[in-house]
Amino acid sequence: METVERQIRNGVFISIEGPEGAGKSTHLNRLKDALATEGYDVILTREPGGTTISDSIRALLLDAGNDNMTSLTELLLYAAARAQHMQEVIIPSLQAGRVVLCDRFTDSTIAYQGYGRGLDIQLIKHLNDLATGAVYPHLTIILDLDPALGLERVNRFRHGGQDSKDRLEREDISFHQRIRKGFLRLAAKEPARYRIIDASRSIENVFASLFATVTDYLRHGRQQS
Template sequence: MNRHQKQSQLRGLLISIEGIDGAGKSTIAGQLERKFIAEGYPVQLVREPGGTIISERIRELLLDPGNQQIAAKTEALLYAAARAQLVAEVIQPNLEAGQLVICDRYTDSTLAYQGGGRGIDLEWLRDLNRLATGGVRPEVTLLLDLDPQIGRNRRSTRQGPGRPGEDRLEAESEAFYHRVRETYLQVAREEPQRLRVMDASKPLPEVVEEAWEILAQSLNL
């Protein structure tokens, strides 16, 4: 299959990668991007919150440990604003141009963190997600499932002299992350065809290989 055929095959497809902090989402997203490029597929990697100038400024506001006073619904609305800008400025144009888009976090993060973690009604959040994305949904979502204690241990190894400390969400309690994890798994049970649960405690090369196999099967690569 030549590059043009591959571009046509994956036109308009969005992949999202989800999981608690420390699950390895960003690392695995980068590895998958390189694999797609090596196979000749046109791909764009983005992250949430972020990916545009406006969205990155919102990210700074959301993750600043000094902003503990942000109310739960304010937090949800700020994430939605960052997402709306990312979809309008980057995701939608790239999908329309025939790019495969990999998103490091997307709408399920809102359900897990602001729903499970903060206790906001999930249906309210689903409505907010639809408003922010204009209905742009992932074809496949890889859920990197991980015990919160392992996630915290991994995050602690990333910190040290010259490295940033925990951001506002990373500093949340283990109980918070257990609620986040359970909500992720709840959503996965509700949408098993889209959300594919993976054991993120395995060695990184194994997780990357399993992720690639899931995508190859799901997208008929």
């Protein structure tokens, strides 16, 4: 009988990361359809979220009314949402040999709670290991752009100019700049896992790069790793 680890390796786990408004959700919806058309068995999920319990935790995390939430509470809530998501969705999907596309994952926790909030990065990594059971993406795409541009997109398009920002979007610009730097540092430390895509370009151009990167990985990358 195959070990659980071997079965997990049948699937392909791809996460997409980047600052607010980089286009992660926009592109993942399209990517999911495009990969399905190519014949891949693909599932799209997101963090925090992906299960009923994790979505309840997401609501707590994003609620602008929770402005007194401590950084540690925030970190533990992300870990709790992730533990449930792994067991309920990600691991079973990988065992079934599917391509799992995840909108944000552990790198967001390191970038936001570590580089953004200043919590100890080693502690965050331990918690990530605990929550994931040390199952990490094979490939992580970083949609990189100046956070000022991303926040402007979110304001203009998603909120229609109305002031309905969530708890994290309300942070000042230096917080978001630290997060961008955090993602780029993570990518620099482990280049084999990461691909950085310039997300300041048009939706069409960004998607073309993303699709080429992911399909190239699915066709060739897995054999090399």
